[in-house]
Amino acid sequence: MDQAVAVLVSCFRAGGKLLLFGNGGSAADAQHMAAELVGRFQRERPPLPAVALTTDTSTLTAVANDYGFEHVFARQVEALGRRGDAAVAISTSGASANVLAAVRVALAQKLHTIALVGPGGSELERLADVAVVVDAQGPEIQEGQLTIEHALCAAVEEALFGPGAESWRPG
Numbered sequence: 571m572d573q574a575v576a577v578l579v580s581c582f583r584a585g586g587k588l589l590l591f592g593n594g595g596s597a598a599d600a601q602h603m604a605a606e607l608v609g610r611f612q613r614e615r616p617p618l619p620a621v622a623l624t625t626d627t628s629t630l631t632a633v634a635n636d637y638g639f640e641h642v643f644a645r646q647v648e649a650l651g652r653r654g655d656a657a658v659a660i661s662t663s664g665a666s667a668n669v670l671a672a673v674r675v676a677l678a679q680k681l682h683t684i685a686l687v688g689p690g691g692s693e694l695e696r697l698a699d700v701a702v703v704v705d706a707q708g709p710e711i712q713e714g715q716l717t718i719e720h721a722l723c724a725a726v727e728e729a730l731f732g733p734g735a736e737s738w739r740p741g
Contacts, residue, residue, distance in 0.1 A: 571718070573700040575725040577682045581656040582730060587619035589651055589681070591643040591672055592660030595712050597624035599660050599686075603719045611723040615731040621650065623672075643672035653680040661685070662711040664692020673697050686715045 581588060588607065590600035600622040607620035623646045624630070633645045647657060657676040659669050664687040673694065676683050685698035688711040695701040704714035729735060 571702060571721065571725075574684045574702055574722060575729065577656055577684055577700055578722060578726050579729045581654065581682060582618055582726065584654050586652070586655040587621060587650075588656050588658060589621055589623055589647055589676070590658045590660065591623040591646075592669060593666050596660035596662065596669075596686075596715070597622075599712070599715055599719060600624050600658070602716070603658065603723065606720075606723045607726070611720070611727055613727050613731060615727060618726070618730075623647070623650075640667040640671050643668050644675040647672045647675045647681070648679065651676055651679050651681045654682075656682040656684065658684045658686065659694060659698060660687075660715060661692075661694055662688040662715075664688065664690065664694035666694075670694060670697065686718055
């Protein structure tokens, strides 16, 4: 967790943005976490640049149609990601082809990568710069991931805007 927080804080302090993605419930988690960062989590503060790559249905369906569903996130990371940005890949299994493809592109483009993943030593866990593993089974994995997402948002807010935080503004 400390490493994941450090990646996010460093990204935002350097003027970078966060790209989030996953499938199904993990897509909803990506959107939820992006909303907490762009809006607010627990404190009034400037918005943070976070984008869920799961929300643009025109892009998702165009890329799926033209290139295949395994490329829906990778094409967006390639288009939107820049060196110094960060990517959060959310997957209970750690084996989703489209999530893995996006992490590979993120790494090639020098984005910092964080995986929120279930147990089992998955390919996603091995690929990401930082992996936060929820040691649970079934729906408890996603419940744990939501708790982690909230903890990350709280820690980022505290580090960037809490008492004693250096004077800083995004952008």
